[in-house]
Amino acid sequence: MAGKSKAILFGAGDGGLRVHYMLSQQFEVIAFVDNDTSKQGSTLLSKPVIAPQAIASFEYDVIIIANIHGKAVYKQLTEDLQINKENIIDYYHNQMLDERIATLRQVADEIYENGVRGNVAELGVFQGEFAKYMNESFYDRKLYLFDTFSGFNEKDIRIEQAGHHSDSRTGEFENTTVELVMSKMAHKDNCIVKQGYFPESAIGVEDTFAFVSLDVDLYAPILEGLKYFYPRLESGGYIFVHDYNSTRYQGVKKAVREYCKEHGAKYVPISDLCGSAVIMK
Incomplete structure (x- = not known):
C-alpha cells in the first residue's frame, strides 16, 4: 500500500462500492462511514463501517463522499464534525453524476438532430x-x-x-x-x-x-x-x-x-x- 493516500468512503452502499472499485489503484480505503445505524459496526469489503463520529479515531488523508446526499454530507462533515474541506472529495457529484448527465446531453443532441x-x-x-x-x-x-x-x-x-x-x-x-x-x-x-x-x-x-x-x-x-x-x-x-x-x-x-x-x-x-x-x- 506504500505511496497510496488513505481514504475513508462516506457511503456504505452502491456508491461506496463503486468508488472503492474505481479508485482502489489511487487510494487505500481504510473504512466506510454511514449515517445508517443498521450498517454501523458491520464490514464492507473487509473494511469497518463506522459512525460519522468515529472518523476522528482514524488516521486518513481524504474523506470521499460516495452517495447521493453529497451536499448534506458535506455540511455534516464541515460544520458538525469540523473536518477541513481540503480533505473532502464529493466524488458522486463531481464524477458519477457526470456520466449520467453526459449521456443525457448526448441523447438530447441525438433527439434534436433527428427531429x-x-x-x-x-x-x-x-x-x-x-x-x-x-x-x-x-x-x-x-x-x-x-x-x-x-x-x-x-x-x-x-x-x-x-x-x-x-x-x-x-x-x-x-x-x-x-x-x-x-x-x-x-x-x-x-x-x-x-x-x-x-x-x-x-x-x-x-x-x-x-x-x-x-x-x-x-x-x-x-x-x-x-x-x-x-x-x-x-x-x-x-x-x-x-x-x-x-x-x-x-x-x-x-x-x-x-x-x-x-x-x-x-x-x-x-x-x-x-x-x-x-x-x-
Missing part, C-alpha cells in the same frame, strides 16, 4: 438534481415532473416487501418540496408539476415523449412507469431507468426485464451510479 418530437418527463424527481439538467438540455420542451413529494408510498412498499426486492420503508425520500425542485430549474415556464400517486397523477396528460427519466427505485412504480411511457414514446425517443444495477433496489432490474421481454423493447446499461438502463424506441 424527434415530444416532450420530456421525470417520474421520481426527489430534489430535482437530474431534472434540472433535463430542463437545461430540453430548453424548448415541456418538462413534466411526477412525484408524490412525500416519499415512498405504503402500497408500493407492501409489494416491495412481498417480492423481497429491497428493504425500503414508507416515506423514504420525503425530504423534498416542489419549491426546492423549482428553484433549480432554468426554464421554469416549461415545467409542469404533477404531484400525487402515479399513474393517477398522469390523468389528463395527452402528450407524447422524446425523453423520460424513471427514478422511482421500486418494482411497482418502475413497471407502471414503463407501461405508461413506453407506448407514448416517440420513435427515436429514450427512457432512462435509474438503479438498474442497484444492489439495494433489485426490483428495478426485474421490472425492466419483464416489461422489455414482453414488449420486445431493447435496452443497454450505462455505468453511472447504480447503473441506469437506457431504452430506445
